Structures are given as structure tokens and as C-alpha cells.
Amino acid sequence: PGVTRDWQQGLGRIADLTFDLVDTAGLIGFENDQLKDQIRDRNTVLMQEADVILFMVDADSGLMGSDHELAETLRESAYKTIVVANKCDRSQAERQYMDSYALGFEKVIPFSAAHGLGLGELYDALKEMFQAQNYDNDDLSEDSETATERAPEPPLLITVVGRPNVGKSTFINYILGEERLLTGDEPGVTRDAITVDWTFDGRALRLVDTAGLRRKARIQEKLEHISAMDTLEAIRFAQVVVLMIDATHPFEKQDLTIAQQVLDEGRALVIALNKSDQVTTELIREFLDHVDMILPQIKGVSCIGISAKTGRNVKDVMKASFKAFKAWNLRISTGQLNRWLMHTLEAHPPPLAGRTRVRIKYMTQIKTRPPTFALFVTKPVDLPESYTRYLANDLRQTFNFEGSPLRLIVRKGKNPYVDKDK
Ligand SMILES: Nc1nc2c(ncn2[C@@H]2O[C@H](COP(=O)(O)OP(=O)(O)OP(=O)(O)O)[C@@H](O)[C@H]2O)c(=O)[nH]1
Ligand SMILES: [Mg+2]
Known part of the structure; x- marks a missing residue:
């Protein structure tokens, strides 16, 4: 029972x-x-x-x-x-x-x-x-x-994830203005992903509360395993994921694992550093300053110090979610992209591969949600990850893709219209 x-x-x-x-x-x-x-x-x-x-x-x-x-x-x-x-x-x-x-x-x-x-x-x-x-x-x-x-516009799907007891349910209750979800002092209160429809600033939302994710090795009971699978399913289903972190125990390994899962699934991300009422503002500022270093995969992601209990900055998380959603849907014209590409390559050319330099000829955006780009290179050599990350970060800054993961796919072939490898 x-x-x-x-x-x-x-x-x-x-x-x-x-x-x-x-x-x-x-x-x-x-x-x-x-x-x-x-x-x-x-x-x-x-x-x-x-x-x-x-x-x-x-x-x-x-x-x-x-x-x-x-x-x-x-x-x-x-x-x-x-x-x-x-x-x-x-x-x-x-x-x-x-x-x-x-x-x-x-x-x-x-x-x-x-x-x-x-x-x-x-x-x-x-x-x-x-x-x-x-x-x-x-x-x-x-x-x-x-x-x-x-024909109302479809609701924005926002899923709230994080370790147990960080305040996910309290956060959603604050937005709703009622005690819709159970909350409690001990971890593991929420068991199933619960969906609630709501509007915020005239926008339809579908908010999903989830069971806190613990480290795999510590998940022993069958019920807990089912809850964890339910949470992963909810991440897959989301458009924007709010990752909630406890400011009194910030950036534990599990927080980073969850962030990585969100990015691997290609969802937009907002980080909320909760329980900020329990730590000093200096401490919060320090964490916010370092978030780019802690999560180099996604520079520029919004990280907001909040208190789900008092409501401090909760609205900012919603605004950041809308912004991240926009980035996740953004499409840039091929002309604009290639002008940017030429500049960026000049400023910082790709590294040597053996004796030759890989040349990037051309790029185009092949899809959104998340924004995905094809890069066409002359030599059949993989670009080092550090270099694609550099390109992705510059792309993100230049075109306001902040909050969304970007995918760069390297393809070989001189001309995108004559793809010889295929
Ligand atoms: N001081 C303080 N306490 C908070 C804040 N947000 C939540 N709490 C408390 O933290 C505890 C856990 O809150 P929940 O909302 O149940 O946490 P949860 O992330 O949903 O937890 P699980 O469902 O177990 O994963 C409760 O006792 C809350 O009252 C906050 O901003 N400040
Ligand atoms: Mg909960």
C-alpha cells in the first residue's frame, strides 16, 4: 500500500x-x-x-x-x-x-x-x-x-527535475498558488511524474513535477527504479527542463549527471538554484559566476538563485524557460550562418590533422528542437571535440541560442549538393 x-x-x-x-x-x-x-x-x-x-x-x-x-x-x-x-x-x-x-x-x-x-x-x-x-x-x-x-497555441512543456528534496514540488506549488503537490522534509515524497496545466503571462503551460533522481547505484527498490524511469521519460517528453539544485548542497555529482541527461536528450535547460533563502548572497553569486565552468557543454545557460518557499525569483525561472524555448526553436538562414562561419574560422582556424588542415567549407541548419547543423569538411578527418565546442559556443552567443543544446554534425564532401559519401 x-x-x-x-x-x-x-x-x-x-x-x-x-x-x-x-x-x-x-x-x-x-x-x-x-x-x-x-x-x-x-x-x-x-x-x-x-x-x-x-x-x-x-x-x-x-x-x-x-x-x-x-x-x-x-x-x-x-x-x-x-x-x-x-x-x-x-x-x-x-x-x-x-x-x-x-x-x-x-x-x-x-x-x-x-x-x-x-x-x-x-x-x-x-x-x-x-x-x-x-x-x-x-x-x-x-x-x-x-x-x-x-485553436489555442499548444502548451509549453516544462519538466522540473533534480535530486530528491531540492524543492521541485514546492516550486510548482508556488507557481500554481496552491498546495497541488505533496511536499515534505524527507527525500522521495514525489513518486510519479505529475502533469498540471496552467497559464503564465497569458501563455499555456504544461508543468511536470517528477520524482527526485538519485544515483543509480543507490537505487535499490523496485518502486524507486520505476520512479526514476518515469522521470527520464518526462525529460524526453519535455521541451524545457528546469534543473533544480539545492543551494545548501550545490553542484553535487548527481546534479551534473542530470544536466548531462537533459542535454543528451536535446532539451532546453534552465537551472534554478533553490533554497537561496538559506545561504548568503555572496555564495549564490559565486556559484552563478562559475556555472559556465561547471557545465562547459552549455555555456550561457540561465542559472537563477531562487526560493521556492518565499517565491523569490520564481517568475524569472519562467521567463528564462520561455527564452530557452525560443532558442530551442530558432532557425538561422544559411547565408547568415556562412558569413558567421567565415569570420569565426579566420579568427580561430581549425587545428592541424597530421600535416594538413581540415577545411570547413560550408554549413547549414538542418533542423530545430534542438538546433542541429551540418558542417561540410574537405578531408575525411574528424574535428576535435574542443573545436566543435568552440564553434558551438560562438554560434550560441552570436545568434542567441542560449539555453539550448546545439548539435554539430560533421559531414565529408566538398559540396553539400554532391555528397559523395552517400
Ligand atoms: N528554506 C527553504 N526550504 C525549501 C525551499 N523549497 C523547498 N523547501 C523545503 O524543502 C523540502 C523538500 O521540498 P519538496 O518540494 O518536497 O522537494 P522535492 O524536490 O519535490 O522532493 P522529492 O519529491 O522527494 O524529490 C520541504 O521541506 C520544503 O519545504 C526553499 O526555497 N527554501
Ligand atoms: Mg516532490
Whole structure:
């Protein structure tokens, strides 16, 4: 028990019924009162706001004290509660599900989530309740039509990552202005990547909170491994990643590993140095001055000292995210690029390879997200990484690509239109 912690919302559908479906945390299995209180408060609000409550019990193991407690708190919401007696695929459960009537609710449905049994009955029960509450699914589809007419711009996907306990969830809660996500003193509070839609400065956002990433060697439990994979998936899905670092323990090896993962996935990056209320401003300034040295792969990335708790500079992180997103999407014309290339090569020619010098003839941007460039060279010799990094950094500064990784692909061939190697 106790796997789900933060509540999660998704779109539910059974046949022609569509509805918003919310998964909540059960109230047992928490060693920690701070978390338990947050979950209980949140669940109370969610149950009040719901049109229908699906009260799931385990028919296989039978009713427990906590089921009776919850039934008591749901007494006033009985008119909108359906008891779902789960695990009825087990023979024991089939006999026992009738016991669930003891909770005192009118509607009890034998169910098996694993085998999809009972969906038909659930459908009937939901339909009846929706009708009783005057919900007409046709109305809903009309709404969505007007929504598509307006064709809103797709939301900007921002994923917040970092080591456990650095303040990721607190940061998102501050932006939302409510305690949407669970936070806590001990590491490992967030378990699943949680997505929240929001607008900031008139812009649609999709913010993703993630489970803190620990060093691989220290990840022992299966649950923790699943959480880590979920976080990596969220990085892949992101457009901009906010890497949160704890200013009281800044730039640990794991912070750099995560930054590298973000860049390897080609996502735009913003660094937030959190808990700055706990250290001196001198210390913060010193870290900000050194960030280019610590992360030479991506010179010029925004690094902002913030406090998720007090809200200090939180807005600046959002602004930097918009800027990084712009850089990530930026396209430079081939003419401009090659003028820049000639200058840059003159100022600092490529190194010798054996007796000859590699000559870079031409370059062009082949894609965005992240910006990717093809460099055409005469000799089939690889350019040293230090040199491509020099080019990338100059390119980044000149054309405002700050905050985005850049990819340079070296291709052999005199003329891009006659690529002999292919
Ligand atoms: N002083 C101070 N404390 C903070 C700040 N931001 C977060 N905290 C505290 O740090 C602790 C961890 O915050 P969370 O937001 O739960 O951290 P998290 O990164 O989501 O942690 P996991 O979900 O475990 O990965 C909580 O006790 C917060 O109150 C801050 O700016 N200043
Ligand atoms: Mg968290």
C-alpha cells in the first residue's frame, strides 16, 4: 500500500461516456504524519468537488477498519457514491463482495480492474448518476468544438527535475498558488511524474513535477527504479527542463549527471538554484559566476538563485524557460550562418590533422528542437571535440541560442549538393 501519493487526473471513457477521472492516494501505509495530513486534506476537497465518487474496496481481503472510516466521512456524499468491490476475479472475493453492502451504500458493483469485469455495470451506474445530475454528454462535445475553433497555441512543456528534496514540488506549488503537490522534509515524497496545466503571462503551460533522481547505484527498490524511469521519460517528453539544485548542497555529482541527461536528450535547460533563502548572497553569486565552468557543454545557460518557499525569483525561472524555448526553436538562414562561419574560422582556424588542415567549407541548419547543423569538411578527418565546442559556443552567443543544446554534425564532401559519401 501507499504507492500512489499525489493525485493524478486523466480522461476516462466507457463507451459513449467521457469524464475526468482522478486517482487519489489511499490513506494507509504512510509512516509519516506530515504526508498523511496533506493527503487527507487534499482527498476531502477532491471528494467534495467530484460529481461521482468511486469508493474502491478490496473484496478479496475483505473490508477493513479504514474502509469503515472512509464510509463514515462519505455519509453525506452517499447520493454520489458507488462502491466498487475490486478483485472479484478471485473466488474468495466472489463470495465476499456482498459484504461490501455493509458500508451502507446503495450501489455496489463487483469488479475486477485486472480483468475488466464489471465495466458494464459501472457504465450503467455512472450513466444513471450523470443523468440524475443533468449531465448531457452532447453539451460537452459542443464545448470542445468551440475550443478547437479558437485553436489555442499548444502548451509549453516544462519538466522540473533534480535530486530528491531540492524543492521541485514546492516550486510548482508556488507557481500554481496552491498546495497541488505533496511536499515534505524527507527525500522521495514525489513518486510519479505529475502533469498540471496552467497559464503564465497569458501563455499555456504544461508543468511536470517528477520524482527526485538519485544515483543509480543507490537505487535499490523496485518502486524507486520505476520512479526514476518515469522521470527520464518526462525529460524526453519535455521541451524545457528546469534543473533544480539545492543551494545548501550545490553542484553535487548527481546534479551534473542530470544536466548531462537533459542535454543528451536535446532539451532546453534552465537551472534554478533553490533554497537561496538559506545561504548568503555572496555564495549564490559565486556559484552563478562559475556555472559556465561547471557545465562547459552549455555555456550561457540561465542559472537563477531562487526560493521556492518565499517565491523569490520564481517568475524569472519562467521567463528564462520561455527564452530557452525560443532558442530551442530558432532557425538561422544559411547565408547568415556562412558569413558567421567565415569570420569565426579566420579568427580561430581549425587545428592541424597530421600535416594538413581540415577545411570547413560550408554549413547549414538542418533542423530545430534542438538546433542541429551540418558542417561540410574537405578531408575525411574528424574535428576535435574542443573545436566543435568552440564553434558551438560562438554560434550560441552570436545568434542567441542560449539555453539550448546545439548539435554539430560533421559531414565529408566538398559540396553539400554532391555528397559523395552517400
Ligand atoms: N528554506 C527553504 N526550504 C525549501 C525551499 N523549497 C523547498 N523547501 C523545503 O524543502 C523540502 C523538500 O521540498 P519538496 O518540494 O518536497 O522537494 P522535492 O524536490 O519535490 O522532493 P522529492 O519529491 O522527494 O524529490 C520541504 O521541506 C520544503 O519545504 C526553499 O526555497 N527554501
Ligand atoms: Mg516532490
